[in-house]
Amino acid sequence: MKQSIKIAWLYPDLMSTYGDRGNVIALQKRAAWRGIEASVVPVTLETNVKALAGSDIFFMGGAQDRQQKLAGEDFLKHKGPVVKEMIEAGVPALFVCAAYQFAGHYYKPYRGEKIPGAGIFDLYTVHPGDQAKRLIGNVVARVVHPETLSGTVIVGFENHGGRTHLGPKMQPLAKVIKGNGNNGDDGWEGAVYKNAIGSYFHGPLLPKNPMIADWLLAKAVGTLIPIDDTLEVMANNAMR
């Protein structure tokens, strides 16, 4: 088992709107409580792309429109291709909310041109128009992929206008029990590709769904020893 890992947090000052830090804290603490030292490397506009080398896990969160534009331009041009290559090679990653949309092929706003995405995930997102309802609220869903977690229940909060549709290379993360998920239509929430996960759940995702956090960590370090999750399980159950 690896004794230390590097978590690369993409654009912590730009893409961090809905308590996204909780996902990073969860990874870091759940490693530390097992004696694995986890350092967090903030990667932002001014960071050299070389800083990504040796990253064991990637995380990218949600953003306000203006901030997303700034981060998006930089990611497409500089960091995106490197991250894509590493994810293809099996590095675990988590993309939440705006980052989930942005990891796909494109985002089509209700007005104007398609905004190109990083093409890491085989998916696209469409905003159906300014009269369309934003999908906001608590969500409960049953995991279908990765298979080792199949059947477990994840809880979170969603708040998005865009509707995401998965391409054939993606596997859905979970089947929605309560709430909307990817598009409010096909019943799926989130997506899995190799060791990378995308999700609309902020809330944030990992603290109340520790099995997802541990799955990502295990992909980075190998088999994990169990730790006490009494509070996490109670928090998860309370939302069902």
Add this chain to the structure above:
Amino acid sequence: MAWFDRLTVIFAKSISVISTSLGLGAGETWPGEIAVSIRPDIARFLSGKLSDGTILVAGTNGKTTTSLMIKTILEHIGDSVVHNATGANLLNGIVSSFIRNTDWLGRVTADMGIFEVDENSLPVVLKYITPKRLVLLNLFRDQLDRYGEVDVIVEKWMTALAKLPKTTEVILNSDDPGIAGLGRVIKGKVTYFGLNDPGKYLGVREHATDSIFCFRCGHRLTYDGIYYSHIGSWRCTKCGNTRPVPTVTRGPSPLPGLYNQYNALAAVGVATSLDIPDKEVKKALRGFAPAFGRQEEIRVGKKTVKLFLSKNPAGFNASLKTVLEMGAKDILLVLNDRIPDGRDVSWIWDVDFEMIPPSVTVGVSGDRRYDMAIRIKYADIDIPSSRVYQQLEDAIVKSLKKPLKGNALYILATYSGMLEVRKILKGRKIL
């Protein structure tokens, strides 16, 4: 059609009085709602009757305290004031306050209005009420599921402020880049308030910052120093956009906490613009009693509870820092997710709970107590399940039963939690 406006007011007032006497509620919002539904522009008629005009206060944090400070100063110098003291700060709440301050002929019985206004409602309130003074305090992320993003509010405000006449003087926080930037669209006089106190700059920046990119060109702002969140001495090295030099930098703050220093500066800014002498401002604020749930002290037997409304990351960080400075050793956190709190509680992960030292005992309660419990656990603070309280009353009773390590039990609560704490300890939610 002033007679029709008056009739509307008398009608709404009658229904309000009848229903209140039947115990159907205190009428914080719905008498106004009735009046507005009959006469959408009733606020224009009512505010037009104030001989000394209206003052409006808006911003994410501090509007209740700041408007109460301004009211305290105005009453000290003998003005008669209509004020939405209960925090009903949408158009219907403001109109309701007016209706309470009219006689049976529908005449307004005050000289001046001082109202706090909800961030989203400011544009619509400005459509009907042209204030004499407008105070804008700050903008932080708050209830994103309801208010949307900070940038969106800044844009809406900019459009609304550009329409204000020259006669409206505006008092702006120079240290909040989003607020300070509004100055350029205002036709009337602009007064900036802010701190010039590098000794109070933060060593380590907080995680919860929103407006750290230039609103003019989008470049990352450079800070000489930050007081809290994104409030500080800022400039843009790309386009030259810079923090305006504040003229109001000193004021007597009657309450602890840097954020209250800003509230006091805003109130002093208004007082100065109304030519109220400094001496009188000082005298007025000396006897200032905090607004409900804002650093409110409640005696319970021989013990003291200090209640801090804490409803968003910037506000929560400010409350936490202040209670720790005040010597808090026993803290109870109350997290609800009802409509007035916002349904989304993910923001607790943007609060720096890591600042709580191990010597402090922390308990949690509220609808979303488990979310808070995990947040505390992941800050490496001890939170045994015996201090995760299902019932708020139980949480308060048990926390007070044990000998307190510090000088009081400090309760930090979201809005509906704060009201419940008051209901339990004082028998009433608001005033």
